[in-house]
Amino acid sequence: MPRVSQDHLDARRRQILDGARACFGRFGYEGATVRRLEEATALSRGAIFHHFRDKESLFLALAEDDAARMADVVAEQGLVQVMRDLLSGESQHPADWLGTRLEVSRRLRTDPEFRGRWAEHSQQLTTATRKRLEWQRRSGNLRDDISVEVLADYLQLVLEGLVSHLAMGLPADDLEPVLDVVEDSVRRHRGE
Amino acid sequence: MPRVSQDHLDARRRQILDGARACFGRFGYEGATVRRLEEATALSRGAIFHHFRDKESLFLALAEDDAARMADVVAEQGLVQVMRDLLSGESQHPADWLGTRLEVSRRLRTDPEFRGRWAEHSQQLTTATRKRLEWQRRSGNLRDDISVEVLADYLQLVLEGLVSHLAMGLPADDLEPVLDVVEDSVRRHRGE
Numbered sequence: 001m002p003r004v005s006q007d008h009l010d011a012r013r014r015q016i017l018d019g020a021r022a023c024f025g026r027f028g029y030e031g032a033t034v035r036r037l038e039e040a041t042a043l044s045r046g047a048i049f050h051h052f053r054d055k056e057s058l059f060l061a062l063a064e065d066d067a068a069r070m071a072d073v074v075a076e077q078g079l080v081q082v083m084r085d086l087l088s089g090e091s092q093h094p095a096d097w098l099g100t101r102l103e104v105s106r107r108l109r110t111d112p113e114f115r116g117r118w119a120e121h122s123q124q125l126t127t128a129t130r131k132r133l134e135w136q137r138r139s140g141n142l143r144d145d146i147s148v149e150v151l152a153d154y155l156q157l158v159l160e161g162l163v164s165h166l167a168m169g170l171p172a173d174d175l176e177p178v179l180d181v182v183e184d185s186v187r188r189h190r191g192e
Numbered sequence: 193m194p195r196v197s198q199d200h201l202d203a204r205r206r207q208i209l210d211g212a213r214a215c216f217g218r219f220g221y222e223g224a225t226v227r228r229l230e231e232a233t234a235l236s237r238g239a240i241f242h243h244f245r246d247k248e249s250l251f252l253a254l255a256e257d258d259a260a261r262m263a264d265v266v267a268e269q270g271l272v273q274v275m276r277d278l279l280s281g282e283s284q285h286p287a288d289w290l291g292t293r294l295e296v297s298r299r300l301r302t303d304p305e306f307r308g309r310w311a312e313h314s315q316q317l318t319t320a321t322r323k324r325l326e327w328q329r330r331s332g333n334l335r336d337d338i339s340v341e342v343l344a345d346y347l348q349l350v351l352e353g354l355v356s357h358l359a360m361g362l363p364a365d366d367l368e369p370v371l372d373v374v375e376d377s378v379r380r381h382r383g384e
Contacts, residue, residue, distance in 0.1 A: 105356060108361060108362070109359050109361070112361075146369070146373060147369075149366075150366075150369045150370055153366060153370045154373045157350060157353040157354060157357060157367070157370055158349060159353070160352075160353035160357055161350055161351070161352035161353025161354070161356065162349060164352045164353065164355070168297055168300035168301050168307075169301070169304075169307060174342075174345060175349070177339075178349055182346070182377075185373060185377035189381075
């Protein structure tokens with residue numbers, strides 16, 4: 001396949017994902033009808049489902065795409081920075097990202113089949129978080145009395161709490177010092 | 193009003209709350225129809241709505257009742273213990289308690305009017321958590337470089353993450369050591 005065609009396919013795929021992200025975030029999975037997906041992507045259903053087998057595949061691709069972008073930030077700056085970006089609204093698509101994440105949470109609660117399909121896609125963030133923590137440990141910045149696995153689980157539990165907190169529309173102005181406590185609690189301290 | 197009558201009213205109220213808790217937990221707020229509430233409480237709709245003005249008032253009373261029971265555990269043993277009970281399934285009505293909590297979370301996300309009504313009821317847990325932390329600080333067990341307000345927000349954020357994690361049916365076997373990290377991060381340490 002000539003290179004120009006592959007570029008075109010990639011761009012089209014990106015266009016569908018970006019439109020679908022906004023659409024799922026706004027209407028939820030069930031509410032994101034094919035007609036609304038057409039409007040949000042400015043493409044016909046034929047064009048959309050040429051790239052993705054069905055709505056479920058499109059949603060999973062989107063969730064995977066978001067997880068990959070989060071994993072990139074984690075690799076560069078750590079999971080606490082992902083949380084800080086979320087608070088300050090400085091992540092690339094903060095509201096949309098949150099919308100996808102919430103839909104994943106909701107479907108995990110209510111759709112056991114989805115749980116199985118999602119499991120394969122959810123390892124990326126865990127892997128990126130652990131790698132980042134291992135690197136921090138080698139640099140001597142991480143506390144060394146707790147395993148990297150436990151610290152990664154801890155940070156992901158706090159992230160889950162933050163997502164839930166924001167989703168419920170609870171005030172988030174006071175959470176910066178809370179994230180300082182979280183960051184401090186994984187660090188190596190003086191005299192240790 | 194004679195004492196025996198008040199006791200009878202209290203017992204009836206308890207019977208309604210316990211049945212309704214199971215019913216809301218199982219079917220969700222919208223799914224808990226009056227007919228299902230009748231079945232779950234073994235009482236007629238007349239008897240139920242003699243005690244509670246409407247379904248909304250019943251749900252709020254239930255959420256408040258759960259918050260009060262949680263606040264009692266917090267006052268005695270701290271919020272981390274509430275989380276440990278939740279993990280081990282040793283709280284009095286673990287699944288039901290979780291069900292109510294999830295319904296509160298979901299309605300906070302989707303129902304702005306509910307958010308206002310809930311705000312009045314949600315202060316109990318925050319107040320109990322802060323009081324417990326103040327007592328720990330006076331006993332010299334709490335770190336004293338971070339305010340009680342921030343530490344209370346921190347613990348509540350982790351609780352929210354735990355509730356969300358359990359609700360999504362994610363594996364919880366490995367979370368005990370994570371709660372050890374949480375508990376440790378609010379404690380006063382040697383040499384401080």
